[in-house]
Amino acid sequence: MRSDSVAPIETVEALLGQGRVREAVAMLVELTARHPDELFYYAHLATLLDRLGDTDAAIGHYTRLLARQPEMASAHFNVALLYRKAKRYDDAVAAYETAIGLEIDGIEEVYSNLGVLYAELRRPDDARRCYASALDRRPGYVPALYNLAGLNEECGDRDAAVELYEQILAIDPEHWDSLVRLAYAQRATGTGEPLLGGLRQGQKRASDPLVAEGLKFAEGKLLDDLGRYEEAYEVFTAANALSQRRQPPYDRVAAENARASISRFFNKAKIESLESGSEATPVFICGMFRSGSTLVEQILAAHPDIGAGGELDLLPWLMARQLAPYPERLDTATPKDMRAAADEYLTQRAKLIPDARLVTDKRPDNLVHLGLIRALFPKARIVHTHRDKRDNCLSVYFQHLGGNLNYANRLTDVGHYYEQQAALLEHWAGIMPDNLHSVSYEALVADPKSVVGELLEFLGVDWSDRCLDFHRAGNQVRTASIWQVREPLHGRSSGRWEHYPAAVAELEAG
Numbered sequence: 001m002r003s004d005s006v007a008p009i010e011t012v013e014a015l016l017g018q019g020r021v022r023e024a025v026a027m028l029v030e031l032t033a034r035h036p037d038e039l040f041y042y043a044h045l046a047t048l049l050d051r052l053g054d055t056d057a058a059i060g061h062y063t064r065l066l067a068r069q070p071e072m073a074s075a076h077f078n079v080a081l082l083y084r085k086a087k088r089y090d091d092a093v094a095a096y097e098t099a100i101g102l103e104i105d106g107i108e109e110v111y112s113n114l115g116v117l118y119a120e121l122r123r124p125d126d127a128r129r130c131y132a133s134a135l136d137r138r139p140g141y142v143p144a145l146y147n148l149a150g151l152n153e154e155c156g157d158r159d160a161a162v163e164l165y166e167q168i169l170a171i172d173p174e175h176w177d178s179l180v181r182l183a184y185a186q187r188a189t190g191t192g193e194p195l196l197g198g199l200r201q202g203q204k205r206a207s208d209p210l211v212a213e214g215l216k217f218a219e220g221k222l223l224d225d226l227g228r229y230e231e232a233y234e235v236f237t238a239a240n241a242l243s244q245r246r247q248p249p250y251d252r253v254a255a256e257n258a259r260a261s262i263s264r265f266f267n268k269a270k271i272e273s274l275e276s277g278s279e280a281t282p283v284f285i286c287g288m289f290r291s292g293s294t295l296v297e298q299i300l301a302a303h304p305d306i307g308a309g310g311e312l313d314l315l316p317w318l319m320a321r322q323l324a325p326y327p328e329r330l331d332t333a334t335p336k337d338m339r340a341a342a343d344e345y346l347t348q349r350a351k352l353i354p355d356a357r358l359v360t361d362k363r364p365d366n367l368v369h370l371g372l373i374r375a376l377f378p379k380a381r382i383v384h385t386h387r388d389k390r391d392n393c394l395s396v397y398f399q400h401l402g403g404n405l406n407y408a409n410r411l412t413d414v415g416h417y418y419e420q421q422a423a424l425l426e427h428w429a430g431i432m433p434d435n436l437h438s439v440s441y442e443a444l445v446a447d448p449k450s451v452v453g454e455l456l457e458f459l460g461v462d463w464s465d466r467c468l469d470f471h472r473a474g475n476q477v478r479t480a481s482i483w484q485v486r487e488p489l490h491g492r493s494s495g496r497w498e499h500y501p502a503a504v505a506e507l508e509a510g
Contacts, residue, residue, distance in 0.1 A: 009044060016048075024048065032061065037068055039075055046082065053320060055086050073104035077113075084117055087317065087348050092117055108138040112147055119151050122352060127151055140171055146178060153185060161185055176202045176211050183218035188225035196222055210402070213242040217400035224398070229499040236398050243409035250406045250413040259420045265327060266371025268431040274330060274375035276338035280346055283358050283459060284373055286366035287385035288421055289408075290395035292441035296385050297362045299452055302470040305461050307356025311363050314345050315372070327372075342376040358459060367421060370428045370436075380435055381459050384425060387441040389418055390497035390504050397503070411503060412510025442494050 008031055015024040028045035035041055042065045046058035062079040066072065080095035096114040104110055115130030128151065134144035149164035162185050165178040179198055188195065199219045206212045216239035223232035283300070287293045301308035319326040322341045323333070353359045358381075366373065366382075373380050386392075393414040401408050407417040429436055437458040444451045452467050497504050 008041075012044065021048075021052065025052075029061075032065075036065070039065065039072060039078075042075070043078060046078065050082060050085065053324075055082055058082050059086060059088075071102060073099045073102035076102070077104055077110055080113070080117075087351070089117070089121060089351055108134040108141045108144060111137065112141070112144040115144070115147055115151075119147070119154070120352075124151055124155055142168055142172060142175065145171075146175070149178070149181065153181070158185055174202070174205065176206050176215055180214050180218045183222055188222040192222045192226050209242065209246060213239060213246075214400050214402075216242060217398070220398060227499075230502075232398075233500055233503055239400070240397060240409040247404060247406040247409065250410065250417070252413070252416050255407070255417065255420050259424050262368060262371070262424065263427040265330075266431075270330075271371055271375050271431065274333060274335060274338050275378050276335055276342045276376050278339060278342040278346075278377050279379060280342065280377055281358065281379045281381055281460070282346075282349070282377055283360045283381045283383065284366045284370075285360055285362040285383045285385065286364060286370070288387070288392050288396065288418060289364050289401060289405075290399060291364075291387040291392050292385040292439065292444065293362050293364065295441075295444070296383060296439055296455070297360050299467050299470045300360055300455070300459075302466040303456070303461060303464045304466065305357040306459075307353040307359045309349065309353055309359050309361045312349065312352070312361045314348050314361070315363070315366070315369055317348075318345060319372075323372075330372075330375075338375055345376065358461065367424060367428075370432070374432050374435060382428075382432070382436045383455065383458075384436060384438045385441060386422075386425075386438060388494070388497070389415065390507060391441075391493065391495070393418055393507050394497050394500055394503055395493070411507045415507050415510045445494060 008027070012024045012027055015021075015027065025045070025048060028041060028048065031041040032038075032045055042061055045061055049055070049058040049061070059079060059082045062075055062082065065075050066079070069075065076095045076099040080092045080099070083089070083092035083095055093114065096110055096117070099110050100107060100114075111130045111134035115127040115134070118124070118127035118130060128148065131144045131148040131151070134141055135148075138144075145164050145168050149161045149168070152158075152161035152164065162182060165182045165185070168175050168178040169182075179195075179202055183195060183199060196219060199215050199222070202215045203212045203219075206215060216235060220232050220235035220239055223229075223235055283306070285293050285297055297308050297310070300306045318341050322337075322344060323329045349359060349361075367384070370382060373382065387395075393411060396408050396414050397411050399408075407413045425438075437455065439451060439455060448468055453463060456463055456467070
């Protein structure tokens with residue numbers, strides 16, 4: 001027998017299947033009006049609105065429900081995630097805490113989610129407190145253990161992270177994500193067994209192809225640690241073959257056209273016509289994945305006047321909200337509009353890193369948006385990292401980057417993308433030379449004091465010896481290079497390509 005809620009939802013799903021999205025939204029709004037105290041309909045409506053990019057409207061409907069049902073713990077829990085997406089962090093914390101105060105069922109999940117939020121807010125002590133509360137309520141709760149292990153990695157506590165991953169695997173031997181993290185958290189020695197064996201067994205047993213892909217990349221990483229380079233290359237090739245199955249092929253013509261379109265749109269006159277007039281001097285770090293951008297950010301973060309923002313999502317967030325549709329909106333935008341967007345960026349950033357004189361925003365795709373960045377912040381400091389093409393491209397190919405980076409799973413395509421990035425950088429250097437400073441990875445590891453000194457001079461801050469001891473700083477790091485930047489500067493990654501002649505031949509053939 002069907003409940004009253006099933007048939008209407010089937011109708012909504014049928015409308016969505018026909019592409020009649022607005023009609024589906026209207027029907028759900030009507031259902032919440034007819035059943036004003038029933039969470040079921042609000043949840044479906046909010047999920048749909050959020051998917052359509054109207055998170056604020058989704059929050060509004062939950063607010064309507066909570067005005068009627070302030071004791072509904074599940075509604076507070078649901079709206080917390082939406083507040084988080086809308087960057088209303090205080091509201092998100094308050095909603096989670098209200099759900100906890102109401103003794104919501106599955107309270108350990110709420111504590112764990114609140115811990116994740118605190119970790120994102122760079123409040124690791126509060127995150128630990130939440131994970132501890134989750135584990136007090138439910139000892140052995142794997143999501144909290146896993147999140148705590150990840151936090152330990154971010155804060156540089158390798159031993160504590162490894163111990164937790166091993167604890168998780170004792171509870172659930174098929175928690176493949178923990179097995180992968182174990183492989184990356186420590187450098188393999190000896191024969192690499194039994195971790196190699198575990199990764200190989202996991203590939204046979206994992207039901208999710210993406211998980212199997214991650215396990216295969218982790219196997220390649222261990223073989224590389226052990227100096228078994230020919231085997232490692234075979235495994236990395238197989239891992240990337242799995243990636244190719246789940247992604248459309250990289251389109252070189254489309255990539256070239258996109259780069260050319262950016263260069264045409266963001267010419268010098270266009271950027272100057274949009275200048276916001278902001279006096280702020282944010283620091284944007286960009287460059288290919290695996291080119292040393294995280295290393296440079298951590299060196300800077302060791303300076304007492306500089307805070308590390310990491311991979312902030314503020315620019316994409318602004319593009320989706322105040323500057324949508326992007327970039328078409330810029331054809332009608334005024335300097336006043338750009339100043340409002342610049343001020344919003346600074347407001348949101350201050351919620352995350354409130355005290356530093358300078359703050360870094362490190363995203364590889366910042367390179368694509370340097371025209372927008374220069375218009376928003378005419379005095380922005382832009383640091384570009386670059387690396388030997390062979391080392392950089394192999395490092396990308398050997399890393400499980402996930403997402404939709406479909407250029408990363410064929411060496412020839414990685415090489416093509418590398419060249420597109422170089423051409424785009426040349427365009428930016430021609431129109432904003434005073435804003436831009438390049439850092440060579442090879443030069444940095446060979447002569448760190450000189451390279452770091454020039455970088456600090458570009459940023460307008462005094463020399464600090466702490467920058468050369470960056471690996472001791474204990475900053476929270478939230479990127480794939482999480483362990484590389486916990487070591488002193490070394491040259492082991494320079495010339496790594498020499499171990500992989502077949503890979504280099506393939507790269508150069510493209």
